[in-house]
Amino acid sequence: xxxxxxxxxxLSVQEGDNSIINCAYSxxxxxxxxxxxxxxxxGPQFIIxxxxxxxKRQGQRVTVLLNKTVKHLSLQIAATQPxxxxxxxxxxxxxxxxxxxxxxxxxxxTINP
Amino acid sequence: xxxxxxxxxxxxxxxxxxxxxQCQVDSQVTMMFWYRQQPGxxxxxxxxxxxxxxxxxxxxxxxxxxxxxxxxxxxxxLTVSNMSPEDSSIYLCSVVGDxxxxxxxxxxxxxxxx
Numbered sequence: 001x002x003x004x005x006x007x008x009x010x011l012s013v014q015e016g017d018n019s020i021i022n023c024a025y026s027x028x029x030x031x032x033x034x035x036x037x038x039x040x041x042x043g044p045q046f047i048i049x050x051x052x053x054x055x056k057r058q059g060q061r062v063t064v065l066l067n068k069t070v071k072h073l074s075l076q077i078a079a080t081q082p083x084x085x086x087x088x089x090x091x092x093x094x095x096x097x098x099x100x101x102x103x104x105x106x107x108x109x110t111i112n113p
Numbered sequence: 114x115x116x117x118x119x120x121x122x123x124x125x126x127x128x129x130x131x132x133x134x135q136c137q138v139d140s141q142v143t144m145m146f147w148y149r150q151q152p153g154x155x156x157x158x159x160x161x162x163x164x165x166x167x168x169x170x171x172x173x174x175x176x177x178x179x180x181x182x183x184x185x186x187x188x189x190x191l192t193v194s195n196m197s198p199e200d201s202s203i204y205l206c207s208v209v210g211d212x213x214x215x216x217x218x219x220x221x222x223x224x225x226x227x
Contacts, residue, residue, distance in 0.1 A: 034216065043205050043218035044156070046114070089155060091216075099144060099209055100171075101216060103155045 012110045019080050021107045023073040023090035030092040034101070035064060035075045039086045047075070047088075077109075085111045115140050115208050119219035126196055126226050133192045134222045136206035141186035143209070147179070150203040150221070159204075162189045196226045 013019045025033070031052040036044035048059045050066050050073075057064050063076040073090050087108050091101040116139040126132050136145065147159040159179055160168040168181040182190045193200050203221040 036218075041220075041223075043117075043119075043220045045218075046216065091156075100146060100158050100161060101156075101207075103157070105155050 009105065010108045010110070012112055013080055015082060015111050015113050016079055019077045019084070019109060021075045021077075021088050021109065023075075023104050025071050025073060025090070025092050025104075027092065027094050028068065028071055029095040031095060032093040033064070033066060033073050034091045035062075035073075036089045036091060036103075037084075037086045038089065038106075044089060080109075080111050082111050082113065085109060115142060115217045117206060117208065117217060117219035119206055119222055121222055122220065123223040124225070126224065128197050128226055130196055131192055131194045132196065132224060133190050134204055134206075136189045136191070136219055138187045138208055143186070145183065145189045146207040146216075147181065147189075147191045148205045148207060148218075150205060152202070156205065159191070193224065196224075198226045200224065201226045 011019060011021060034049040035047040037047050038044045048057060048062050048064045050057045050064045052068065055066050061078045065074045075088060077084055087106045089106045090104040093099060094102055118137045120135045124132055145162045148156040149159050150156045158171050159174045160170040160181055162168045162181045162183040164183045164186050170176060178194050180192045180194065189206060191204060201224055203223050205221045206219045207216050209216055
């Protein structure tokens with residue numbers, strides 16, 4: 001079945017540095033991808049999304065890159081801050097998926113002061 | 114985006130009992146989703162709840178264990194029945210938000226079964 005996975009379960013970066021969180025997806029026909037941030041005790045919070053007809057999208061301090069050739073998704077966070085410490089999930093909507101989301105395993109990002 | 118209120122936020126329950134989790138949305142939504150997040154893991158979809166029809170369950174989840182109600186376009190409940198310690202998880206509801214394909218999540222219900 002479809003699955004969305006992540007390369008690294010944990011990532012530590014220095015405050016102020018840039019971070020890159022990676023995600024691999026298995027269904028080349030998936031057409032929509034979302035990155036979520038989940039802080040302890042909270043539900044996932046939408047960060048940024050991208051459609052399959054795009055390869056890059058930028059938000060405030062965040063950029064999502066989509067490489068359909070290798071089925072790879074990444075989230076770049078610029079100038080990391082302590083508040084960026086959280087678990088980050090990628091999610092995809094498989095084709096004919098009735099709008100449901102398939103989540104990756106998650107990466108715990110820790111920002112070191 | 115839609116605002117979701119989920120109750121209770123946490124509970125500790127005895128095995129063999131049932132717990133009903135409520136999800137209230139501040140706007141009418143067609144589709145509501147229930148997810149389970151086991152400790153230290155990602156989110157797994159339990160079922161999709163549409164108003165006026167039976168919920169659609171994902172592989173591995175059955176209605177007898179996780180009955181769902183969807184009486185109107187702003188409310189849904191998920192019941193975790195005959196609980197065992199393996200049901201200890203965070204349960205989250207989600208809706209498709211006001212942006213195309215945007216999804217919003219509730220803050221979750223942290224369930225511990227003892």
